[in-house]
Amino acid sequence: MLRLPALQFTRTITSFPAAIYRVSYTSFSSAASQLGTHNGTFHCDEALACFILRLTDKFSAANIIRTRDPQVLESLDAVVDVGGVYDPSRDRFDHHHKGFCEVFGHAGHYTKLSSAGLVYKHYGLEIIAKQIQLDKGHPDVYKLYLAVYKSFIEAIDAIDNGVSQYDVDIPPNYVNNTSLSSRIGRLNLDWTDPDQSIENENEAFQHAMVLAGNEFVESIHFHAKSWLPARSVVMDCLAARKDFDSSGEIILLHKPCPWKLHIFELEEEMKIDPSIKFVIYQDDRSDNWRVQAVAVSPDKYQSRKPLLSQWRGLTGQELSKVAAIPGCIFVHMSGFIGGNRSYEGALAMAKASLMAQGK
Numbered sequence: 001m002l003r004l005p006a007l008q009f010t011r012t013i014t015s016f017p018a019a020i021y022r023v024s025y026t027s028f029s030s031a032a033s034q035l036g037t038h039n040g041t042f043h044c045d046e047a048l049a050c051f052i053l054r055l056t057d058k059f060s061a062a063n064i065i066r067t068r069d070p071q072v073l074e075s076l077d078a079v080v081d082v083g084g085v086y087d088p089s090r091d092r093f094d095h096h097h098k099g100f101c102e103v104f105g106h107a108g109h110y111t112k113l114s115s116a117g118l119v120y121k122h123y124g125l126e127i128i129a130k131q132i133q134l135d136k137g138h139p140d141v142y143k144l145y146l147a148v149y150k151s152f153i154e155a156i157d158a159i160d161n162g163v164s165q166y167d168v169d170i171p172p173n174y175v176n177n178t179s180l181s182s183r184i185g186r187l188n189l190d191w192t193d194p195d196q197s198i199e200n201e202n203e204a205f206q207h208a209m210v211l212a213g214n215e216f217v218e219s220i221h222f223h224a225k226s227w228l229p230a231r232s233v234v235m236d237c238l239a240a241r242k243d244f245d246s247s248g249e250i251i252l253l254h255k256p257c258p259w260k261l262h263i264f265e266l267e268e269e270m271k272i273d274p275s276i277k278f279v280i281y282q283d284d285r286s287d288n289w290r291v292q293a294v295a296v297s298p299d300k301y302q303s304r305k306p307l308l309s310q311w312r313g314l315t316g317q318e319l320s321k322v323a324a325i326p327g328c329i330f331v332h333m334s335g336f337i338g339g340n341r342s343y344e345g346a347l348a349m350a351k352a353s354l355m356a357q358g359k
Contacts, residue, residue, distance in 0.1 A: 051213030306335030
């Protein structure tokens with residue numbers, strides 16, 4: 001788990017109307033960069049934006065000053081989520097002023113940016129390159145830059161800017177308060193807390209930075225260590241799909257990996273037509289084989305072509321008899337996955353379902 005160095009808050013008495021509170025390294029240096037954000041209630045975007053900036057070479061030892069005083073903000077080296085200015089040449093990253101419409105822009109992402117997205121847009125490549133120890137111009141760095149935005153940063157931007165995830169006017173089936181933005185929000189001082197001091201508020205902001213920052217760095221390392229290698233595996237399997245089965249709708253995963261993260265994007269990128277209906281792979285905990293139906297989209301449970309309805313819920317010898325395929329182990333009640341003791345059996349299950357569903 002990533003941990004920030006020990007931090008302390010110091011109150012600086014100035015001639016300005018509002019007191020300023022710094023988040024600084026215990027060994028305070030007046031020569032360190034000064035990074036500002038607003039005081040009061042905090043949100044996920046500025047907590048993460050501050051953390052991201054402190055991962056850069058330029059702001060690695062920055063003191064964090066939480067204030068809304070415009071004179072103080074103007075004197076700082078960088079300002080996020082306050083001040084009414086977006087100017088990356090001066091490291092000003094606010095998104096609240098009239099006329100602001102900046103988006104990430106890469107790979108079709110047009111969600112309005114929050115302060116986190118703004119900082120990531122301008123410093124993300126540098127940070128990812130440092131985290132995975134590759135040159136900033138390496139193609140894998142750019143792939144990860146896009147992936148981390150899509151899977152992690154964009155939701156924070158959208159939530160902070162009030163962008164709905166779905167363009168529908170129907171109530172949700174359930175409430176989800178487990179997002180990072182929700183968890184950061186709960187770190188603010190509760191109205192019942194007897195200590196409403198700015199010192200206590202700043203301590204809560206420190207916890208918010210660590211929580212947001214930990215998950216951001218974990219996202220980078222997940223994508224570098226797991227997501228990117230899996231993408232290469234799935235790409236190879238898609239390219240070889242017709243060598244495996246002439247239909248081109250079944251692929252053999254030669255190495256178990258999280259393929260569902262990639263298959264939809266790669267189908268579009270590689271212009272796969274017809275789309276993949278089944279993925280066959282060996283169970284990594286046994287010698288058995290699995291045949292899994294591909295969903296209609298990444299966020300849906302419905303399969304493009306589920307395993308045959310007459311097989312669903314059956315197991316063992318009964319399933320093998322009904323399917324007329326030896327070695328069957330099970331088929332899930334929804335038809336999205338099944339098992340067989342052999343590769344040949346799993347392939348036969350996929351082919352039979354593909355042919356029957358196509359009639």
